[in-house]
Amino acid sequence: MAHNRAASLKEFAVHLVRRQIRYEQFYALKQIDLKVPAHEFLGVVGANGAGKSTLMKIIARVLPPTEGRIAVRGTVAPMIELAAGLDNELTTAENVVLYGSLLGRSPREMRQRVDRILEWAELEDYADVPVRSFSSGMLARLGFAVATDVDPDILVVDEVLAVGDQAFQHRSTERIQELMRQGTTVIFVSHDLSTIRSLASSTLWLDRGEIRMCGPTEDVVTQYEQSASL
Amino acid sequence: MSSAVTYDSTERRTALVSEFRDIWSRRGLLGLLVVRNLTIRYKRSLLGVWWTALNPLLTVAIMFLVFSRVFRLATPGQPYVVYLLSGVLLVSFFSQGVTQCAFSIIGSSGVLKKLYVPPELFSLSAGLAAAITFGISLIPLLIVQLVVGVGVPWTFMLTPIPIVFMVIFITGIGLLVAAAAVYFYDIFEIANVALQLIAYLTPTFYPASIVPVHLRWAVDINPLFSFLQVFRGLAYQQHIVSWHWYAGMGAYSLAALLVGTRLFRRSWKNLVVLL
Numbered sequence: 001m002a003h004n005r006a007a008s009l010k011e012f013a014v015h016l017v018r019r020q021i022r023y024e025q026f027y028a029l030k031q032i033d034l035k036v037p038a039h040e041f042l043g044v045v046g047a048n049g050a051g052k053s054t055l056m057k058i059i060a061r062v063l064p065p066t067e068g069r070i071a072v073r074g075t076v077a078p079m080i081e082l083a084a085g086l087d088n089e090l091t092t093a094e095n096v097v098l099y100g101s102l103l104g105r106s107p108r109e110m111r112q113r114v115d116r117i118l119e120w121a122e123l124e125d126y127a128d129v130p131v132r133s134f135s136s137g138m139l140a141r142l143g144f145a146v147a148t149d150v151d152p153d154i155l156v157v158d159e160v161l162a163v164g165d166q167a168f169q170h171r172s173t174e175r176i177q178e179l180m181r182q183g184t185t186v187i188f189v190s191h192d193l194s195t196i197r198s199l200a201s202s203t204l205w206l207d208r209g210e211i212r213m214c215g216p217t218e219d220v221v222t223q224y225e226q227s228a229s230l
Numbered sequence: 231m232s233s234a235v236t237y238d239s240t241e242r243r244t245a246l247v248s249e250f251r252d253i254w255s256r257r258g259l260l261g262l263l264v265v266r267n268l269t270i271r272y273k274r275s276l277l278g279v280w281w282t283a284l285n286p287l288l289t290v291a292i293m294f295l296v297f298s299r300v301f302r303l304a305t306p307g308q309p310y311v312v313y314l315l316s317g318v319l320l321v322s323f324f325s326q327g328v329t330q331c332a333f334s335i336i337g338s339s340g341v342l343k344k345l346y347v348p349p350e351l352f353s354l355s356a357g358l359a360a361a362i363t364f365g366i367s368l369i370p371l372l373i374v375q376l377v378v379g380v381g382v383p384w385t386f387m388l389t390p391i392p393i394v395f396m397v398i399f400i401t402g403i404g405l406l407v408a409a410a411a412v413y414f415y416d417i418f419e420i421a422n423v424a425l426q427l428i429a430y431l432t433p434t435f436y437p438a439s440i441v442p443v444h445l446r447w448a449v450d451i452n453p454l455f456s457f458l459q460v461f462r463g464l465a466y467q468q469h470i471v472s473w474h475w476y477a478g479m480g481a482y483s484l485a486a487l488l489v490g491t492r493l494f495r496r497s498w499k500n501l502v503v504l505l
Contacts, residue, residue: 061237061346064499072237076346084344089270098266101259102345108258 027066028054030209036187038073038153041180043200043217044189045224050206052189056080056158059187074153074185077103082143082160088132092123092142095131099146113149120175121145140164148175154185162192173199193221249491252348259347263355267330268362282363283370286322290315297435305437308467309378312371316462317434319367323396324454325425327360331404332421336411349498350401350491353408357400361393368465375466385464392461395483399453402486405494412497428454453482 029051036042046052057063058070060078085099093114100110100117118124121141131139140163148155161172173195180186180199190196196203196217203220205213213220253260272278290311297303298310305313334352335342342349368389375382410417432454433441441449449455456478463471 057344060344062342062344065239069238069240071235071239073235075236078345080344085341087266089273090266098262101256101262102341102347104256106258107262 028209029058029206032068032211034204034211034214036185038185039180039183040202041186041188041200043196043203043221044187044206045191045193045196045203045221046206046212047208047228049208051209052206053080053158055206056156056187056189059154060156072154075104075150076154076156077147077150077152078156078158079144079147079160080156080158082147082163083136083139084143086131086139086143089130091128091130092118093127095142096146099143100150103147103150103152105150117145117149120149137164137168141168144168144172144175148179151182152179152184154187155179156187158189159191161190193225197221243495246488246491249348249350249495253351253354256348256351260351260355260358263352264358264362267334267355267359271359271363279366282366286315286319286367287370290318293318293435303436303440306439309380312375312378312380312466313437313462314435315371315374316465317432317458319364319371320392320396320458320461321429321432321434321454323360323364323367324400324457325429326363327357327396327400328404328407328425329418329421330356330360331400332407332411332418334404335408339412349408350405350494353401353404354397357397357404360400361397364393364396371465380466383466383468385468385470386466388464389461392457392464392479395479396457398483399457399486402483402488402490405490406486409494409497428452431455432458434458453478453486456482 032055044052044055054063056078057080058065059072060076060080061072062078062080085102086095087098090098096114096117097107097110100113101107114127115124118127121144123138123142123145126134126138131142134142140160144161155176157176161169164172176186176188176199186199188196188200200217202215203213203217204211205220205224213223272281277284294311294314297314304310331353334356335349338347338349338352341347372382372386407417407421431448431452433449438446438449438455456475459471459475460479463469463475
């Protein structure tokens with residue numbers, strides 16, 4: 001990682017000459033040795049900057065590991081940001097097809113699922129409306145509906161559910177529980193410890209890039225809470 | 231739920247083969263991206279699809295007046311206007327293609343930061359969209375050829391050959407530019423200048439024969455010249471040009487693709503963190 005990142009060639013050349021570029025080794029994650037069994041609901045907690053998002057991105061194949069190896073068995077539906085694949089110019093229905101395709105499904109399949117997805121998201125009336133005018137809550141519903149509809153083997157949720165209103169929280173939790181019953185593995189990053197306690201069988205606690213604790217939820221969360229309130 | 235490993239970060243990947251497989255498995259998405267690229271372009275403009283045909287015609291009309299009437303340039307053995315139009319179309323295909331190809335990855339950085347999609351897919355979709363636009367612009371070329379009297383030989387049907395190679399070439403070069411652009415945004419300025427230079431080094435508005443002998447090498451090694459020779463030969467010149475132009479076209483395309491994808495893959499690992 002380069003400090004003082006240059007935005008143009010000229011800046012880079014100038015910085016180089018002035019020896020203003022320092023290359024430091026910054027590892028967002030260190031010595032992660034983690035095995036997540038299939039069908040498990042793994043909670044992930046930790047302070048901001050602990051490396052939780054980085055870990056999620058590595059699992060989602062967005063970032064390659066600098067050292068070591070990651071192996072994933074099954075399709076991954078990442079929810080690292082809910083509206084990531086949405087295009088403002090396209091209509092809701094078109095976005096469902098596009099986002100689903102970005103997540104790995106074929107467009108033909110997605111076209112067949114559009115109605116069902118819009119129904120769950122309660123956005124059927126907006127099928128032909130460009131999403132440009134959507135509120136963040138509507139985008140959240142849309143994104144979540146598509147991501148959970150593609151029947152992923154592994155669902156990675158990175159603090160995205162907090163944005164919704166009560167109704168959304170309720171329905172999204174329901175959806176996740178439904179997926180769990182179908183056998184989906186869920187990796188759930190959250191600051192909402194009550195949800196973690198109620199849904200997660202195991203929890204991982206990341207602290208400054210390292211695994212502080214990993215085990216039964218109750219133990220880990222209690223320790224985490226204690227350390228946070230110190 | 232399968233127990234087969236779907237993603238192993240240490241898996242050895244053979245160049246091009248693994249990229250092809252990735253892209254082929256996401257071909258539905260590729261189609262969507264191409265369609266989206268085209269519809270967005272046409273939705274915004276007043277004349278829509280017609281602009282693809284009108285733009286080069288207007289440009290060529292002005293160039294024709296200036297170069298043929300004022301500078302009195304002429305191309306022996308072929309009508310100047312057809313020579314000019316075919317050259318302008320091909321070079322625009324290339325420069326617009328490369329620019330959009332490079333932009334496509336930067337433009338999709340929002341998505342690429344959050345989901346895994348092979349980034350080459352976006353580049354290729356831009357190249358294909360440019361090819362389709364080029365295909366549409368062949369219609370006015372056909373018309374001009376008929377009007378001027380040069381006719382349309384059967385070889386015109388073979389023009390998809392240089393088009394396919396051009397898409398490969400554009401994708402390779404575009405990936406190179408995209409890889410550099412994530413580090414330095416002003417690579418686009420540099421690329422613009424380079425594209426203009428290449429346009430001048432390609433015999434679009436002048437016959438290759440007027441280039442002084444000691445400078446002729448600059449034109450000969452220009453990849454676009456090979457493409458142009460092949461394209462003009464097929465479009466209206468009634469003869470198959472010498473095989474070495476075809477070989478040049480093929481070699482440049484594959485080399486660009488190999489180098490482009492190799493360098494892009496290598497830098498992508500470092501770049502994706504910077505996005």
